Each structure stands twice: as C-alpha cells, then as structure tokens.
Amino acid sequence: MKTITFIGNGNMALSIAKGLKNSYKIEVVGRDRKKLESFEEKLGVHVKKSLLDNFNIEDKNILLCVKPANVEEVSKKLQGRAEVLYSVLAGTGIQKLKDHFNTSAVVRAMPNLAASVGKSMTTLTGDTTYKEEAQTLFNSIGSTRWLANEKEIDIATALAGSGPAYLALIAESLSDGAVKQGLKREDAMAIMRGLFDGFGELIQEIHPALLKDGVMSPGGTTAAGYAALEKGNVRNACIEAIEEAYKKAVKL
Ligand SMILES: NC(=O)C1=CN([C@@H]2O[C@H](COP(=O)(O)OP(=O)(O)OC[C@H]3O[C@@H](n4cnc5c(N)ncnc54)[C@H](O)[C@@H]3O)[C@@H](O)[C@H]2O)C=CC1
C-alpha cells in the first residue's frame, strides 16, 4: 500500500484521510502530539504520527493541508525533497509552492467538505506527469476533474470548494421559511434533508432550467415562490458570490 503523508491535521486533512484510509497508508505531520493522537482516534486506523520540526519529506508523496497563511512557516520546518506535493490550499499558486517547498512535482487539488462522506467534487491542476496518480488518489474521496490551468481551479474553488457553505445557507433559510409558516423545526429539517437527497440525484440527469420547468405548474405554488426568489435577487447574489470568492482566491 502506498503511503500518503499529510502535513496538517485539521478538518480537511481528516475528511480526506477518512476517504483514503482503506486504500493508502496514512502518515500525519503536525505541531501538537495530542492533536495527532486525536486525529488517529477520529480516523479509527493506525497512522504514523510525526512532529513538524525538522520532518524529512525525502521521496514522500505529501498532501499539504495547512492554511494558505502558514506556507512560509511550515516550509521552513521541513527537510529533504518530496517526490510530489499535492496541495489543497485555496488560492496558493504552484509557483509559490515551488518557491517554498523542495519537491519534484506539484499538483493543486481543490476538494470540498463532502470528502468526509466520500463525495467530494475535487478539481485538479498542475504537473501532468502526476495527472493519473492525482485522479486515482482523489477519486477515493469522490469524483475529480482535471482543469487546464490555475485560473480555472481558483474559479472552481469558488464553485465546489466553497459551495457546501452556499448550499447550507439555502438549506437553512428554506427550513426557516417553513418554520415561519408553522412547520415544526424537526419536520422542516427532515423534509429539507430529503429534498436535498432527491435533488442531488435529479441534478445529475437534468439541466437546471429544465428541472425548474418540470416543477413549475402554470399559476401554481412554485411560480409564486420562484418569483419571490427573483425579487430577492437570489440569482444575482449567487453570481456575485462566485465572483467574490474567486477574487478572494486570487488574493490569498
Ligand atoms: N474546509 C474546507 O471546506 C476546505 C478547505 N480547503 C483548504 O484546506 C486547508 C486547510 O483547511 P481546514 O482543514 O479547513 O483548516 P483547519 O484550521 O481545520 O486546519 C489547518 C491545519 O493547519 C495547522 N496549522 C495552522 N497553523 C499552523 C502553523 N503556523 N504551522 C503549522 N501548522 C499549522 C493546524 O494545526 C491544522 O492542522 C486550507 O488551506 C483551505 O484552503 C480546501 C477545500 C475545502
């Protein structure tokens, strides 16, 4: 079994490790031994644990899972030259990663929180020598799409990386609306979850515009609700959310 070495032991590292643990050996590197132990406990399999100071990355397959602001500090603590560095850092360009980390190859990956349930939509770009390997690695936490360049992965970060938070806002606000009209909270939550479950499958098969047409009866309830969404400028707010998130990725 191949070993993947995680640098960072936060939310994303744990979500990805959950998907990889049956097909890869996991090694995790962090600043705090207690947090490394807690990572292993949550993962439920044995992992090799090491502290960051002077950690040797020689010939390793590294999965970098720290915050973009930590690149300088973390890179100074490492020794040796990695075989390949996979980075999930939002907005952190390949050149910056190469400037700081000693590695033969770099692949940027942008997973999302659904990695923890094996359903991440992960976008990838970088050294094409590692394209197949990167796809195999990240296919074990969901599905992947290789993109042509870094501009595209920064846009995809806004769409699928941040996307779960945007859909959570929709999920919460629709449920709040149902509670406002008198539905019990637990009923509203159960119905909302069922809605997203079915919608998740439908949207794989049907174009969004046709799905909407299929639901909307002339003079019916959907048309009335839909008009309220348009009045609230939800469409434009979504377009601007992607623009703002993309602009932020470029600035990170
Ligand atoms: N949370 C998400 O949904 C997604 C996050 N990402 C990316 O994943 C990366 C990690 O994000 P999360 O796991 O959510 O954050 P987190 O805060 O849960 O984890 C960050 C990790 O970095 C470590 N760290 C922090 N400061 C450090 C320092 N000075 N030196 C060494 N290690 C340090 C922390 O101990 C922790 O292990 C970010 O770069 C983010 O852009 C990418 C896709 C989705």
Ligand SMILES: O=C(O)[C@@H]1CCC=N1
């Ligand atoms: O909010 C962020 O910066 C990270 C990247 C994509 C999702 N979370």
